[in-house]
Amino acid sequence: MKLFPHQDDVLNQTYEHNRVAYYLDMGLGKTFVGSEKMWELNTPYNILICQKSKIDDWKEHFEEHYDYTVIVFDKQKIEMVPPESIIIINYDKVWRRDEINKLRNFTMMLDESSMIKNEKSKRSKMILKLPAENIILLSGTPTGGKYEELYSQLRLLGWDISYKTFIRSYVVREWDEMKAEWNITGYKHVDRLKRKLRTYGAVFMKTEEVFDLPDQTDIYVKVKATKLYNTFRRDFIIETPELTLIGDTPSKAKLYLRQLAGQYNQNKLDKLRDMMASTNDRLIIFYNFKEEYKRIKQIADELEKPVATISGDLKDLTAYNNYENSITLVQYQAGAMGHNLQKANKIVYFSLTDKSILFDQSKKRTHRIGQEKTCFYYYMMTHGSIEWRMLESLRTQTDYTDELFREEEMRE
Structure with missing residues (x-):
C-alpha cells in the first residue's frame, strides 16, 4: 500500500x-x-x-x-x-x-x-x-x-x-x-x-x-420563528389538535424548543425547499430526529432530487456517489464521524447537535484531503431561538447540556 x-x-x-x-x-x-x-x-x-x-x-x-x-x-x-x-x-x-x-x-x-x-x-x-x-x-x-x-x-x-x-x-x-x-x-x-x-x-x-486545504465559509440562513415556538418559549406548554408538548423538565423543554425551531417550523422547511431547488450541486444536510428526516426527504422527493442516507437504520450512499444533484441526509450520531463526503462542498445544518465533538467532526466530512473547492456551511437559524445559544456553546467546544440550558433559562 x-x-x-x-x-x-x-x-x-x-x-x-x-x-x-x-x-x-x-x-x-x-x-x-x-x-x-x-x-x-x-x-x-x-x-x-x-x-x-x-x-x-x-x-x-x-x-x-x-x-x-x-x-x-x-x-x-x-x-x-x-x-x-x-x-x-x-x-x-x-x-x-x-x-x-x-x-x-x-x-x-x-x-x-x-x-x-x-x-x-x-x-x-x-x-x-x-x-x-x-x-x-x-x-x-x-x-x-x-x-x-x-x-x-x-x-x-x-x-x-x-x-x-x-x-x-x-x-x-x-x-x-x-x-x-x-x-x-x-x-x-x-x-x-x-x-x-x-x-x-x-x-x-x-x-x-500537512496540507493546504480550501477555505471554509459560514453562511447564516435566518428563519422566522413560529407562533407555536414563541408560545412554548413563554409557557412551556402547547396543546393543539395536532400537537401536545409539555416542557415540565429541563430535558423536555430543551428538546421541544429544538424541535419547534426545526421540524415543526414550516418557515424553515420552506426555506430549505428554496435552497434545495436553487442548486444542482450535491448537498449534505445534517439533522437530528426521525421526523426531521421524514419531512426533509419528502421535500427532496417532491423536487425529484436523488436522496442518500446515513442514519442509525440505513446507510445508502448510491445517490451521493452517482448524482451531482443529490441530497445526502446525515444523522449526526451515525454520520458525523468517519465518512468521506468530499465530492460535496456544501453542508446545510437543518438543526444543530448538542454534542460539540459531533459538530466539530461534521465539518470535516467535506473539508478533507481530496477537496478542491471552498467549503460552505449553511446554518439554518430560527430567529430568537435556542439554536443561537447552542451554536455559541458548540463553537467553544462545549456540549449544550440540559444543565446548561436550565442555567440559561434561570438567568433570563
Missing part, C-alpha cells in the same frame, strides 16, 4: 511502540495508518472495534488491501476463528459478547477511541479488561477539548496513573457549594501532558500541518 509521506512519518515515530494512539485530524488517513500498524505488529488475531455505521467500510478496506480473513463478529465461537483474522465488532455489542474474553495473542484497534471516554460505562469496562498484547487508538478528536476524557485511553496506552493524580495534575476545578461537587473550569500543563503521551506512543497531527 502506498502511503503519504506524513503517514510514513507517523509510523516511523511509533515503530518501537506496541501501544499507540494516532490522534490525526480528520482526513489525514487514520484508517491506513492504523491498519498498517496492525499489519506491522503481526499478531495471529486482531480485533477492530468501531461504530456500527463504519463496519462495512472497514470490512471493505481490509478485504481490498490485505489478506486477512475478515469476520464481522456476532455470536461466533472464538475457537472457530482462524489465525490471520480480523474480528470487527461495534461498540454497542462488544460488552455483550463475553466470548471475546477467550481470545489471546491479539492486537486491538479502536476506531474513534473517544467512544470510551467514560471509563465507568459497560463498553469501556469491557474494553479495558480485554487481554490485548497490542493497542492501536484512532481519533481525530480524542477529547473534544475535554482532557479529563483521555483517562481511559491513556490507561490502554500503559500509563499507570491514578484518576485523582491525573485530574490534580492537568485539570482546573472549582468547588460548587450549592451542588456540593467539583466543576471543571479549565486545564493546565497541556503541553506537558502531550509530551508525556508521546512517550507512550501518541502522535498528534493537524491537517494544516
Whole structure:
C-alpha cells in the first residue's frame, strides 16, 4: 500500500511502540495508518472495534488491501476463528459478547477511541479488561477539548496513573457549594501532558500541518420563528389538535424548543425547499430526529432530487456517489464521524447537535484531503431561538447540556 509521506512519518515515530494512539485530524488517513500498524505488529488475531455505521467500510478496506480473513463478529465461537483474522465488532455489542474474553495473542484497534471516554460505562469496562498484547487508538478528536476524557485511553496506552493524580495534575476545578461537587473550569500543563503521551506512543497531527486545504465559509440562513415556538418559549406548554408538548423538565423543554425551531417550523422547511431547488450541486444536510428526516426527504422527493442516507437504520450512499444533484441526509450520531463526503462542498445544518465533538467532526466530512473547492456551511437559524445559544456553546467546544440550558433559562 502506498502511503503519504506524513503517514510514513507517523509510523516511523511509533515503530518501537506496541501501544499507540494516532490522534490525526480528520482526513489525514487514520484508517491506513492504523491498519498498517496492525499489519506491522503481526499478531495471529486482531480485533477492530468501531461504530456500527463504519463496519462495512472497514470490512471493505481490509478485504481490498490485505489478506486477512475478515469476520464481522456476532455470536461466533472464538475457537472457530482462524489465525490471520480480523474480528470487527461495534461498540454497542462488544460488552455483550463475553466470548471475546477467550481470545489471546491479539492486537486491538479502536476506531474513534473517544467512544470510551467514560471509563465507568459497560463498553469501556469491557474494553479495558480485554487481554490485548497490542493497542492501536484512532481519533481525530480524542477529547473534544475535554482532557479529563483521555483517562481511559491513556490507561490502554500503559500509563499507570491514578484518576485523582491525573485530574490534580492537568485539570482546573472549582468547588460548587450549592451542588456540593467539583466543576471543571479549565486545564493546565497541556503541553506537558502531550509530551508525556508521546512517550507512550501518541502522535498528534493537524491537517494544516500537512496540507493546504480550501477555505471554509459560514453562511447564516435566518428563519422566522413560529407562533407555536414563541408560545412554548413563554409557557412551556402547547396543546393543539395536532400537537401536545409539555416542557415540565429541563430535558423536555430543551428538546421541544429544538424541535419547534426545526421540524415543526414550516418557515424553515420552506426555506430549505428554496435552497434545495436553487442548486444542482450535491448537498449534505445534517439533522437530528426521525421526523426531521421524514419531512426533509419528502421535500427532496417532491423536487425529484436523488436522496442518500446515513442514519442509525440505513446507510445508502448510491445517490451521493452517482448524482451531482443529490441530497445526502446525515444523522449526526451515525454520520458525523468517519465518512468521506468530499465530492460535496456544501453542508446545510437543518438543526444543530448538542454534542460539540459531533459538530466539530461534521465539518470535516467535506473539508478533507481530496477537496478542491471552498467549503460552505449553511446554518439554518430560527430567529430568537435556542439554536443561537447552542451554536455559541458548540463553537467553544462545549456540549449544550440540559444543565446548561436550565442555567440559561434561570438567568433570563
